Amino acid sequence: MNAKPMIEIKNIYKHFGPVRALDGVSLKVYPGRVMVIIGPSGSGKSTLLRCMNHMEVENKGEVWVEGELLNGTQKNLNRIRSEIGMVFQLFNLYPHLTVLENITLAQRIVKKVSKKEAIENAMHQLQRVGIAEKADVHPQKLSGGQQQRVAIARALAMKPKIMLFDEPTSALDPEMIKEVLDVMLLLAKEGITMVVVTHEMGFARAAADEVIFMDEGLIVEHGTPEQLFDHPIHPRTKQFLSQILAH
């Protein structure tokens, strides 16, 4: 792995009041690779993901994106964020805009793309997630799975260098999880750099290049899906996997 890391996290700490969410975490995400972060709730995995585009700002340590330090100035932050796509657990689509407008707005006002180009790009992204026929409806009319696919299209439309997924299927009804995971698998195969926080072990096995197991604000174990799922070393990892896979 000679390539430069897309995101490099250097020994970050984050606490919410007395709760220590991250307790000294270092990590490198390389271009073209898919990293899946697993762990029990409260282990700090979402916080780690949210530190990567400073939705959460670390108390100590450094976050580097493509060789640039996130330094707390708004200009630096807004530009870097526009190159990092983020997908949320609760979709967070803009309910007052149509699906198409949801996808074109940030292209227009952040990247200053022309209207025509923004719409073309938006339609292309909607086709990619298989939902182009819904371009003119409002998001509330869509099912959860469809909304999440629109949210993915919205993030992709910014032509991001990396995509962050924060438990993208946790708020979905079981029958809708697959359609979202299928889209994510497709993106993984296309070679898009991804960091995914999820409880979907099947997805992790199928798509991940690396899996990280976190517990109590620390990276406990880090390896390929085969290593981590089939031959976990750390007792805490073994315990977590047995609990998850038991049901």
Add this chain to the structure above:
Amino acid sequence: MIEETSPALRDRVQISMDKKSLRQKLKDFPWWFVALLMIIFSSYVLIAINPKYKDAFLFIRIGLSTTITTTLSAFFIALIIGLITGLGRISQSVFFRNLATLYVEFIRGVPMLVLIFFIAFAGVPGVVDGLNVIGHWLQSIGVNFLAAPLITLENKNIDMTVRAVIALSVTYGAFLAEIFRAGIQSIGYGQMEAARSQGMSFWQAMYYIILPQAIRNVLPALGNDFVAMLKDTSLVSVLAVRDITQVARLYAGRSFRYEETYTTLVIMYLSMTVILSLLVKYLERRYHRSER
């Protein structure tokens, strides 16, 4: 986010409403509203056929344009003050947050009538004196083009109608600020996060994402305050501004027809507020529907 009711459930509710018995329908019918309309209608009949009422109406009508323009201009300015103050109330900046809260709490702690006296006879003159001082200071350092208009400003040149508008907008600005604040806070934080994650600045997110949703949510409340302000313009009659209340007082004092005058005045306010309330309800329903 508003939870979408399933179509099936909505149909079932619809059917159960259709099945409502005649008896229940009669019980739920807004009889009060019919009565209200009848009161207004019969009063206008009275005004049309009784010369005493007609005279009162024709005289009071002179004040109508003042009442309406005062309401519109004061509400417009109050919207701007309210929006800025509402944003200040939730600002990250300790200074702006406290400044906005100080203003809101100050206004809320004083009766409106007293505030109108205070702003018209102490607030405005105080500001004018202050501007005069700044004007003289600017003159002394040689910035004459700015100094001239500030020095020539005189209290006696500021019309009472202007003071009334200032007083009403400063007062209502504080009320509207609370509405805007609540509206902005009603929008889930996820919306701001999604917008910021796409690289929008805080103000872009506010303008394109948060405010359009917030304002839609508070439209009914703004409408109610507009109706309330229409009524509260009657208070500016204490500044001798010739709104319908002031004109009615003049007429009653001159003609000694107190009954006719004040009955007519009540009906005039009532018909305006009823029409506006209906308009607010209609808009509310329309926005509610378009959201689905």
